[in-house]
Amino acid sequence: MKKKYDKREGYCRMLGHFLPFxxxxxxxxxLPCGKILDCWFEMIxxxxxxxxxxxxxEQHSIFEPPKSRxxxxxxxxxxxxxxxxxxQD
Ligand code: SF4
Known part of the structure; x- marks a missing residue:
């Protein structure tokens, strides 16, 4: 089930090229990229x-904001x- 859309391709604004789901x-x-909802909502x-x-x-881990430096x-x-x-003990 998880592999259902694996071969679909979308443009990644972060990396600047197309890549597979x-x-x-x-x-x-x-786990999925935290931007997966924004990038794929029009396609699947x-x-x-x-x-x-x-x-x-897992959803919490996926969508938690990245830690600052x-x-x-x-x-x-x-x-x-x-x-x-x-x-020291
Ligand atoms: S989900 Fe993440 S890796 Fe995939 S296209 Fe969007 S920004 Fe790029």
Whole structure:
């Protein structure tokens, strides 16, 4: 069922060329790109496809806003400090 539209092609404004739906539905560590609703709504019943093929948790992961650079840096620093604390014991 998930592979139903894999060979359809659409233009990606992010990458600047055409690509198959398969790429769009797997490009985020196996989950769909967060822009999949915007890019595919005119070509396939994309909302129905997402609702039928992905759990609520997966949908949350798909559509959560990307982390800002500062959030990523803070997260990395937090992990490093946590690792340091763990090694001192
Ligand atoms: S869903 Fe993502 S990868 Fe696919 S065309 Fe849109 S922006 Fe590009």
């Amino acid at each position: 398969h790429y769009c539905r797997t490009m985020k560590e196996g 019943p994309i909302q129905q496809f997402i609702a039928e093929n992905y759990s609520k948790e 500062i959030d990523t840096i803070v997260e990395i620093v937090g992990k490093v400090e946590k690792d340091k604390d763990g090694k």
